[in-house]
Amino acid sequence: MSPDIRQEHRLLAAGPDADWAQHLAAFGPWEPQAAATGLLEALAAAGLTGRGGAAFETWRKATAAAGSGRKRLFPARPVVIANGAEGEPLSFKDRKLLAHAPHLVIDGQLALAAALGGAGMYAYAPAASLNRVQQALKERPGATKIRVVKAPDTFISGESSAVVNMIANGSALPRDQRRRLSEEGLNGRPTLVVNVETLAQVALIARYGAQWFRQAGTAEDPGTRLVSVSGPAPARDVVLEVPGGAELSAVLEAAGMDPASLSAVLVGGYHGRWVPPAAHALSPSGPPDRTVRPGAGVIHALDRQACGIEVTARIVGYLASQSARQCGPCMFGLPAMAAVLNRIAGGERNARLAPELDRLGRLVSGRGACRHPEGTTGLVRSTLEVFAPDFRAHLSGYCTGQGGAAA
């Protein structure tokens, strides 16, 4: 695998701030009804997975919603929600996509809704993106029936049941889910909450087909994905479109960083994990020593001067503060984890602290309406692994300020 990365230009091909005319000039004419024919089969052949974090196969999700709508005594019309809530503080690719390619997102939503036999449609996005979406909807002929809902700027506002809850009740908190949203979501209707980048990819597959989609990426991780890359100065925050299965080190280089100068990289955001900067490829599946799940495409590099324990303690404190405070294990467990991590970061020399952190993580995992507890636990667990030398140093009373594990 060569270290240099071929930057792809698919999603943003219409150029900056593309309007309807520029969009059509770049991507060609568009007929959502025509695009809907055979779309689910094309998505299956393309192997498109969600770009919002969970990496679930899009066709499977869509087929489940179509099926459960038909199975009922009174068939229910499904709902497709374009999810542009980007609660991850280190994520900015959806904002960029909605700023420059809102029409591609809308195309994908129209096609998917048509493929589900005329589903209801909502666009859900934070205030910063909302105007652009509304402007794009006005630009298009036959202004569509997409209703626009503002997402609050909270970490969990984009969690799929929170999205449905916000649209239904004006409260962006996750809901208890006895049944999947694809069976019973908004107003009891089969509901698809789809990340905006996923919808843009749907639009491209609808236009150019599954074969074309697979020309980028690998067999296991076909197509491209947007990544939000940030790191120590002088590296600037950038959004890159990279092929599936891309090497992490190549992505860092493309963003203007030298992997050798880094101690560790946070991949997948605050619910992701720390990995050493070399040896990992970005892919939703694969062995954990060679692949790391991109999640929603967040890549955040840490230099050798920073203390990984301190950085993670800050993040876990934030995650604890972002608990919806509905579920006990999360409401009490996350602040407890943050407190223990802060004590370690602050230099308390107590050999019991790290095992206690591990115990708390195991305790809260899998016990909540959403996956905030296990997401937080995964991050903490990777901190204990990747920064093991730092934990040992802190225990002996000093801080290396170097992610020694990556050396």
Added chain:
Amino acid sequence: MTAHLHIDWTSCDGRGLCAELLPGVLDRDDWGYPVARGKAGRERTDVPLRDADREAAREAVHLCPKLALTLVERTPPEPEHRMPGR
């Protein structure tokens, strides 16, 4: 036909009645909330039950002061590999 006990964490208040009625299935955590014994991941929210525990689980569902429990008779999951659109 396996049943499982669904815990609605948004309703659960950690009163602990369920753990008393199902001591072999549920333990309690530091704050009094139920923890499924020997289970990991989402099986701690949808707790698989042995037939022998079903009656006690039914009782827990009825007696939970927060109505946080549901007994779910799981239907066998659909086969994974269906063609899309069928």
